[in-house]
Amino acid sequence: MDSLLPVTTDPWPAPYAAAPVRATVALPGSKSLTNRELVLAALADGPSVVRAALRSRDTELMAAALTSLGSPVDTSGADWTVTPGPFRGGVAVDCGLAGTVMRFVPPVAALSDGEVAFDGDPHARTRPMGEVLAGLRSLGVGVSAGDTLPFTVRGTGSVRGGRVTIDASASSQFVSALLLAGASYDEGVDVLHDGKPVPSLPHIEMTVACLRGHGVEVDDAEPDRWRVLPGTVRARDTTVEPDLSNAAPFLMLGMLSGGAVTVPGWPGATTQPGDVLRDLLARMGAEVVLDDDGLTVGGTGTISGVDVDLHDVGELAPAVAALCALADSPSVLRGIAHIRGHETDRLAALATELNALGGDVTETEDGLAIRPAPLHGGRFATYADHRMAHAGVVLGAAVDGVLVEDVATTSKTFPGFAEVWAGLFG
Numbered sequence: 001m002d003s004l005l006p007v008t009t010d011p012w013p014a015p016y017a018a019a020p021v022r023a024t025v026a027l028p029g030s031k032s033l034t035n036r037e038l039v040l041a042a043l044a045d046g047p048s049v050v051r052a053a054l055r056s057r058d059t060e061l062m063a064a065a066l067t068s069l070g071s072p073v074d075t076s077g078a079d080w081t082v083t084p085g086p087f088r089g090g091v092a093v094d095c096g097l098a099g100t101v102m103r104f105v106p107p108v109a110a111l112s113d114g115e116v117a118f119d120g121d122p123h124a125r126t127r128p129m130g131e132v133l134a135g136l137r138s139l140g141v142g143v144s145a146g147d148t149l150p151f152t153v154r155g156t157g158s159v160r161g162g163r164v165t166i167d168a169s170a171s172s173q174f175v176s177a178l179l180l181a182g183a184s185y186d187e188g189v190d191v192l193h194d195g196k197p198v199p200s201l202p203h204i205e206m207t208v209a210c211l212r213g214h215g216v217e218v219d220d221a222e223p224d225r226w227r228v229l230p231g232t233v234r235a236r237d238t239t240v241e242p243d244l245s246n247a248a249p250f251l252m253l254g255m256l257s258g259g260a261v262t263v264p265g266w267p268g269a270t271t272q273p274g275d276v277l278r279d280l281l282a283r284m285g286a287e288v289v290l291d292d293d294g295l296t297v298g299g300t301g302t303i304s305g306v307d308v309d310l311h312d313v314g315e316l317a318p319a320v321a322a323l324c325a326l327a328d329s330p331s332v333l334r335g336i337a338h339i340r341g342h343e344t345d346r347l348a349a350l351a352t353e354l355n356a357l358g359g360d361v362t363e364t365e366d367g368l369a370i371r372p373a374p375l376h377g378g379r380f381a382t383y384a385d386h387r388m389a390h391a392g393v394v395l396g397a398a399v400d401g402v403l404v405e406d407v408a409t410t411s412k413t414f415p416g417f418a419e420v421w422a423g424l425f426g
């Protein structure tokens with residue numbers, strides 16, 4: 001297949017790795033870190049610089065939201081400067097399909113002096129949101145009726161805050177959202193979770209670490225409870241790490257092609273849950289080396305199936321599912337019922353698309369069971385989900401003739417993804 005067709009071709013013929021791929025790929029910054037740092041910078045006591053910020057749809061939507069609320073974000077260079085100002089109402093926020101925008105911005109908008117209207121992409125209107133809105137209501141914030149986008153937050157210039165109980169079993173972002181703004185509420189926030197286990201807990205730990213980095217006092221000593229004391233969010237300059245979850249398809253390419261791919265700048269210590277790729281890919285047969293050059297993942301081209309709980313790192317599930325479909329033994333992905341509420345219903349989408357290419361995948365109550373099966377080329381639909389596109393290109397690297405629909409959807413967290421990907425093939 002011609003891997004050099006322009007990536008504007010839709011569906012896009014995913015490049016096939018006819019030979020081992022050996023390459024070094026510098027990856028853009030983390031979405032999760034960039035959007036947390038932008039929010040905290042807007043709440044801070046002076047201007048902050050977010051260095052090496054990720055420039056992508058989700059982070060540009062965050063920058064636009066904070067700018068329209070009265071804290072301009074200068075995105076003209078690689079380092080983004082945020083100048084906090086009083087939050088104002090009478091504005092509209094476009095959330096796109098970004099969970100971080102639709103969940104993290106309403107608690108900030110609650111501090112504004114008027115109405116802030118939120119809406120997003122058609123699918124964003126189906127993503128779970130109600131616990132954030134109910135939480136805000138119980139903290140004294142006026143919010144329009146309903147529990148999904150679109151909705152309106154009615155700011156009065158301050159928020160009482162205090163204790164709030166929510167069920168965060170559908171998304172860790174419900175907790176992160178209330179914590180990020182909590183120090184700016186009169187009584188801070190004391191968030192209790194009541195429900196099935198919270199997914200993506202490392203992302204809440206990331207939120208806590210970012211808050212502490214800005215001088216905010218957080219008590220997370222008790223499970224399922226996070227207390228943010230009221231106080232100043234100190235301005236600070238930060239440098240964003242590469243996005244380790246977006247490294248998944250690249251590292252997998254090194255492994256499945258029998259070559260090796262290096263991602264430079266892999267942090268020695270990080271709050272990003274994507275760091276589990278080191279262990280996970282090793283379990284699936286990769287050779288994994290972390291040294292001064294970065295993280296290098298290679299292999300023989302043979303992939304072992306894996307039985308793994310991805311509850312903490314559901315955002316890896318699409319790429320991991322694709323790799324499992326290429327394995328020589330069965331796999332079970334567990335603990336990821338909540339990813340039905342991500343950019344699309346990822347369990348249904350993965351089962352449908354992998355099976356359409358000859359896969360043998362069944363959806364379970366909380367994940368996927370994937371058995372070895374001979375795969376063939378064909379169309380791979382992506383449902384406006386960047387990580388479904390990652391799954392599609394991983395398959396296409398091992399199976400000739402995979403056509404990935406709307407590969408440009410990867411711009412949610414990595415504009416130019418397909419160009420970088422295609423550039424790795426000889």
Ligand SMILES: O=C(O)C1=C[C@@H](OP(=O)(O)O)[C@@H](O)[C@H](O)C1
Nearest residue numbers: 032171172173199200203314315
């Ligand atoms: O807070 C964050 O930056 C994120 C938290 C997780 O969300 P869920 O807890 O909804 O899985 C993760 O999947 C998402 O990609 C990013």
Ligand SMILES: C=C(OP(=O)(O)O)C(=O)O
Nearest residue numbers: 097098099100315342387
């Ligand atoms: C779930 C994801 O994104 P969001 O931040 O929109 O929830 C993701 O990136 O895999």
